[in-house]
Amino acid sequence: xxxxxxxxxxxxxxxEAYKKGKERESKFWETTLDxxxxxxxxxxxVYLEYFCVGNRKDVPLRNIIVLSWNINKLKKKKYxxxxxxxxxxxxxxxxxxxxxxxxNVNKKDHRQKC
Numbered sequence: 001x002x003x004x005x006x007x008x009x010x011x012x013x014x015x016e017a018y019k020k021g022k023e024r025e026s027k028f029w030e031t032t033l034d035x036x037x038x039x040x041x042x043x044x045x046v047y048l049e050y051f052c053v054g055n056r057k058d059v060p061l062r063n064i065i066v067l068s069w070n071i072n073k074l075k076k077k078k079y080x081x082x083x084x085x086x087x088x089x090x091x092x093x094x095x096x097x098x099x100x101x102x103x104n105v106n107k108k109d110h111r112q113k114c
Contacts, residue, residue: 006098006102007070009050013041013071014074014079014080014095014098014099014102015099016045016049016050017040017041017090017091017095017099018039018091018095018096018100018103020039021039021040021091024038039090039091039096040088040090042087043067043087043088044056044087046089047059047063047067051063051067074095078094078095079092079094079095080092080095
């Protein structure tokens with residue numbers, strides 16, 4: 001059961017990446033990679049939308065550590081792939097399924113209000 005537990009930030013990352021991917025699909029996003037590649041999110045987007053920080057230099061060290069820890073946890077659970085150079089968080093097939101499940105179970109917004 002503990003392996004299935006996700007923090008609020010982890011849930012937000014999965015759901016937000018899924019929602020952004022659906023937006024890209026609806027706008028006829030063309031990709032040469034597999035279909036899951038439209039389900040991605042940038043680290044910068046997480047800082048802007050979840051932590052409400054506009055500039056990378058303004059991000060408190062605590063938030064950087066929290067995000068890194070959560071990304072590593074999601075990678076260990078095989079929900080995401082993370083490209084450290086580009087800062088992209090890409091949902092895997094398991095991540096897409098988990099995001100769909102989270103959307104069906106819990107309809108409320110996981111984002112903190114700025």
